[in-house]
Amino acid sequence: MNLYEETISALKAIVGDPACIVEEIDTAPYTTDYRKLYKGKAIAVVFPSSTDQVSQVMSWCFSHNIKVVPQGGNTSLMGGAVPDETGDAIILNLRRMAQILAVDKLNDTMTLQAGVTLSSARAAADEANRLFPLRIGSEGSCQIGGNLATNAGGTAVLRYGNMRDLVLGIEAVLPDGRIYSSLRGLRKDNTGYDLKQLFVGSEGTLGIITAAVLKLMPKPQSASAAFVAIENPAAAIELLGLAKQLSGPTLTTFELVSADAMTLVCEYLGGVKPPLADNPAWMVLIELTSTGPQDALDASLVQVLEAGMEAGLVSDAAIASSLSDLQAFWRLREEISDAQTRTGGSVKCDVSVPLSHIAEFVDKATTKVKSIAPASRMIIYGHMGDGNVHFNPLRAADQDAKSYLTNHYQAISDAVDSIAHSFQGSISAEHGIGVSKRDDLLKYKSSVELDLMWQIKNSLDPKGLLNPKKVLPSIA
Ligand code: MLT
Ligand code: ZN
Numbered sequence: 001m002n003l004y005e006e007t008i009s010a011l012k013a014i015v016g017d018p019a020c021i022v023e024e025i026d027t028a029p030y031t032t033d034y035r036k037l038y039k040g041k042a043i044a045v046v047f048p049s050s051t052d053q054v055s056q057v058m059s060w061c062f063s064h065n066i067k068v069v070p071q072g073g074n075t076s077l078m079g080g081a082v083p084d085e086t087g088d089a090i091i092l093n094l095r096r097m098a099q100i101l102a103v104d105k106l107n108d109t110m111t112l113q114a115g116v117t118l119s120s121a122r123a124a125a126d127e128a129n130r131l132f133p134l135r136i137g138s139e140g141s142c143q144i145g146g147n148l149a150t151n152a153g154g155t156a157v158l159r160y161g162n163m164r165d166l167v168l169g170i171e172a173v174l175p176d177g178r179i180y181s182s183l184r185g186l187r188k189d190n191t192g193y194d195l196k197q198l199f200v201g202s203e204g205t206l207g208i209i210t211a212a213v214l215k216l217m218p219k220p221q222s223a224s225a226a227f228v229a230i231e232n233p234a235a236a237i238e239l240l241g242l243a244k245q246l247s248g249p250t251l252t253t254f255e256l257v258s259a260d261a262m263t264l265v266c267e268y269l270g271g272v273k274p275p276l277a278d279n280p281a282w283m284v285l286i287e288l289t290s291t292g293p294q295d296a297l298d299a300s301l302v303q304v305l306e307a308g309m310e311a312g313l314v315s316d317a318a319i320a321s322s323l324s325d326l327q328a329f330w331r332l333r334e335e336i337s338d339a340q341t342r343t344g345g346s347v348k349c350d351v352s353v354p355l356s357h358i359a360e361f362v363d364k365a366t367t368k369v370k371s372i373a374p375a376s377r378m379i380i381y382g383h384m385g386d387g388n389v390h391f392n393p394l395r396a397a398d399q400d401a402k403s404y405l406t407n408h409y410q411a412i413s414d415a416v417d418s419i420a421h422s423f424q425g426s427i428s429a430e431h432g433i434g435v436s437k438r439d440d441l442l443k444y445k446s447s448v449e450l451d452l453m454w455q456i457k458n459s460l461d462p463k464g465l466l467n468p469k470k471v472l473p474s475i476a
Contacts, residue, residue, distance in 0.1 A: 041087030059177030070204035072146025078434025114145025130216035133160035151201035153430035158385035169213035229280035234359035253287035254385030268339035345401030352429035
C-alpha cells in the first residue's frame with residue numbers, strides 16, 4: 001500500500017467506511033468551490049462525527065505529513081475551503097457535527113458543534129426566545145465553524161458586531177491532534193492571551209474549530225424597514241449619522257444598493273418590480289429592530305426619513321408595511337450576491353474604508369473602473385453602516401464573461417484595492433483572503449504584520465499541513 005492508500009484505510013478506521021469518500025465523482029462537490037472558480041482534487045473527503053474523531057484524523061495526518069483542508073458549508077467566496085489540484089490533501093468536512101449542545105437562557109449563550117448551519121443556530125435561538133444575530137445570505141448552507149473561521153460579518157454588524165464579537169468560547173483541534181478548549185461562556189476572562197480569537201478569521205490555517213459558545217441577544221419583537229432613495233453615497237453617510245442619532249441602538253441595518261445592482265437582482269428574481277419609482281441611482285435599505293412595540297419603532301423610522309427629507313438627503317422612500325413587504329425587501333438585498341454568481345463575469349472587491357472616506361472611495365473607484373472597462377455594470381452594494389461595500393463591476397449584458405474577466409479582472413481588482421488602501425481601507429473587509437487574495441497581502445500588509453502572521457502559523461502548524469496555500473502569501 002502506498003501512503004495515500006494507507007491514509008484512506010486509516011481514515012476509514014477512524015470515521016467509518018461510509019464517512020470517508022474517495023471517488024472523484026463523489027468528492028467533486030467538495031473539491032469545487034461555491035462559485036465554481038476553483039476545482040481541486042483530494043485524497044479523500046472525511047466526515048467525522050465527533051471532536052475525538054477530528055483529533056484522531058489530525059494525529060494520523062500529522063504523523064504522516066498529510067495535508068488537511070477544513071471545510072464547512074463550502075460557501076467561501078475566496079476559494080478558502082477547497083484544496084488545489086495537486087491532490088495531496090484530504091478534506092475534513094464538519095457537516096456531521098451538527099448538534100446544538102446547550103442553550104443557556106440565564107447566561108444568554110448557546111453551545112454548538114461547528115457543523116450546525118447558521119440558519120439552524122438562528123432557529124434554535126429563536127425557539128429559546130432569543131436572537132443569534134449573525135445574518136448573511138448563505139445562512140441555509142454556511143456553518144458556524146466556517147462563520148468563525150472567516151469572522152463572518154453580514155447585514156447586522158452595525159448593531160451586533162461580527163463573529164469575533166459574538167463568540168465567547170471555542171473548541172479547536174490543533175494540527176497535531178491536541179484539543180484546545182475554552183467552552184465556558186465567560187464574558188470576562190483576562191487570564192493571559194485571548195487564544196480563541198486566534199482561530200477566528202484564521203480560515204482554518206491554525207486549527208479546526210469543532211465547537212463554540214456564542215452570545216445570544218434579546219429577541220426583537222418589532223422590525224421596521226424602508227428602501228430610501230438618495231442622491232449619492234455621500235448622502236448615505238450623512239443619513240446614517242441622522243439615523244444613528246435619532247434611532248439609537250435600534251438601528252440594525254444600513255445597506256447601500258446601486259441602481260445597477262437593483263436592476264440585476266430584479267431581473268434575476270424573474271422581473272420583480274424595484275421598490276422605488278424609476279429605480280434611483282442609489283438606495284439604502286434601513287432596518288430598525290427593537291424589543292418594544294411596533295408603533296414606536298415605525299414612528300422612529302418615519303422620524304429618520306422626515307429628517308433626511310428636510311436635510312435634502314432623501315428624495316423618496318418605500319416603507320415596508322407588512323411582513324411580506326419586509327421579506328421582499330430582504331430578498332432583493334440578499335439575492336444580489338447570487339444574481340452575480342449566476343450571471344458570471346463579475347470582479348468581486350470586498351473593501352472597507354473609514355466612513356469618513358467611503359463616499360470618496362466609491363466615486364474614485366467608479367471613475368477608474370469606467371476608464372478600464374467603460375461598459376461595466378456597477379454592482380455596488382453592501383454594509384454601508386460598517387464602511388464595507390461590495391464593489392463588484394460586472395460585464396455588460398452583451399459581453400462574454402470569460403473575455404471580460406481575462407481582459408479586466410486583474411486591472412480592476414488591483415485598481416480598486418489600491419484606491420481602498422489609499423483611504424486607509426482594507427482589501428478584504430469580510431470575505432477573507434482564502435487563495436484569491438493571499439499574494440495581495442504582500443502589497444498591503446507591513447513586513448512586521450507578515451512576519452507576525454508567519455510566526456503564529458509556524459508555531460501552531462509547524463509542518464504547514466493545515467489549509468495549505470491559503471491566507472499566507474506564497475512567498476514567505
Ligand atoms: C453579501 O453581502 O451579500 C455577501 O457578502 C455576499 C457577496 O457579496 O457576494
Ligand atoms: Zn457582505
